[in-house]
Amino acid sequence: MGLATRLGLARLLLITGTRSGPDDLAGFADAAFSGGVDLLQLRQTGAEEDELLACLQALRAVAYRYQGLVSAYESGHLAQRFDADLLQLPERGMSAAKARDFLHEYALVGRSCHGPSAIDAALADPQVNFLTVGPVFPDAGPGLALVRYAAQAAPPADPDAKPWFAITGITADNLDQVLAAGARRVAVSRAITEADDPAAAAHALKDRLRRAWNDDPAMQDLTLKMFRR
Template sequence: MKNFELPEAFYGITAEKYSHGRSNEDVVGQMLQAGIKIVQYREKEKTAMEKFKECLTLRSLTRRFGALFIVNDDVALAQLVDADGVHLGQDDLPVPQVRTLLGPEKIIGLSTHSPEQFQAGLVSGADYLGVGPLYATQTKTDVCPPVGLNYLAYARAHATLPFVAIGGIKAHNLAEVRQHGAACVALVTEIVGAEDILGKIAELRGILESVPQLKPI
């Protein structure tokens, strides 16, 4: 996909395990009402049929709000539900091969955890990169140790693609994440686990707006 830009501010990610009994449809609906313009479906523990049914519902919901819908890891699922794209990890299928399957117009994101991976990601054919985990995170058990804010600052200084900061980001550290170069951030449990999701996103947006606007990369 050419000239792709990540929506500013927030990148929504599902995590029904931390949603206090609420469905992904309910939580994502509130994200979209609060103005989030990109949502990734990431549910590792569900069956293929459960994922398929949920993604069909969320694909319809995101279209209604004019938001992008990304599927984590599963290229076939992304194709089946006509998602806007897929987000890949370092151990998933290579970006060039996934690009061949999805075509030039679909979005491909790639997680990175080091300067070496970031540099490789810039020339991989991905449309955007993930940068993290910045802090310890509870939503993924197979993740590398926190990479810290120095890596985020490195990404900001060397980026030729949009990137999203992720991993353990909360209200109390969001300002420093912004100050170190993040224009787009993913706060998973902080949002899906909030009692009042719309109110929480408004609070987080206020924190971002209190930090000077970053210049585009």
Template structure:
């Protein structure tokens, strides 16, 4: 290999190795500080050390002499997405791709210098596929759990009459402060549910709102939802997890304290509790009422889960719900059947915020 080709190879190896080390460090910090995951942190740290050991076979002086950052034309080339990272999961995805692509680059150009070195890097690359897959999936779940933890207003919507109307409606709900949107339409055929579900998923992509599919774990996967909500007559949490995996959220409807404890023990990410009041959109033989909410609040302090009161809740009775210890609600008619859904959603969100603030400050 002539001197120019050799210098080019070393320059590429130096730049690519730096990208790998930087990417791995970015991922390691998330495992360490974002997930408090000692095992994941150790895996990434080990990978960094393995690459550092492999790179010792390349004379570092040659790498440093080949480095010429000021003359690197790539430093001035930018893309529109390069500085756009709206969520931590986006940071992790970009870092993972950077690591894997750069490892392949090191492997290929390393073959021109030392085949044994290239073989070592190949092994690290294959290992990275498994480790970084785990990291990204954990990041996705962590992002969803984090958003769920601060969610207070959960709205149920149907398929509406068109993609356009649903898209506009969902956008208005997000703007009004709705944190979670569930697609629930018992009369819609599966294909329409998938079509409308994809509309919601796309509409929420760049927001902090979560998209939940009602009942159907299979459709939750197909529509790229953030989770699925099941009732007492649908699949169990364990059965649902077999379909959706660990990264999707699973919520469960509960109507008595025993069901609440069972849902929590089975690993539900959140619970719906009700019906609290007579509902305008769903008929029930009986209503669990405010007493049920008080019991849930009292008996789940040692096993907390985000719990949403549901059933006939609106601005006129929200204070009763809050006095029972609930500051999360799930509603349909209170928003969907309002003369101005946007204003109704915004009022509910403001009330929830004010009621929680009063409780925190100890005022009535």
């Protein structure tokens, strides 16, 4: 499957740091992907670019075995050195058009969105391929109202709408609230990175997402359409 199809079918995005280095990260990634993670994004504030590159390369080697996706974050230069398939940009980061200068022609660009206007801008930008929407939790953020806004602006079952992932503070305990607000894809971090059993934690989240897709005829139809592309 092509990158766009794999992204369109993705349900669970995991954001992780470098942990204790490439070897430890590779073992963790193997557990996460085996549990059902579709897309793994590396973020580590203050890390050197060479360290991030080594970690991204370790992630790619693991992801290949699962047909999983790996995303760089923010740095166009790092994405270029990695020959990244996906690059996510912060809400106030470089333009998606500028990011394209660092990427191969089939790469996908994401945008972090923290409010309705950012969602509207990302959906209107032809260079943006996917979004993260949040923070959903805690309540001090835009919360579930922003998820509901995104679900109206870009219905998850619409094959022509850009995929988006609800993000921040999402766990197995509150996932049903996020699904009820209209999300069908979520991004998590500590729910898996801090779990005693990352594979089991990923599986629990993915299983609930899978059931949400299977219980929604429109999402079942989306899956068929994505495979036919």
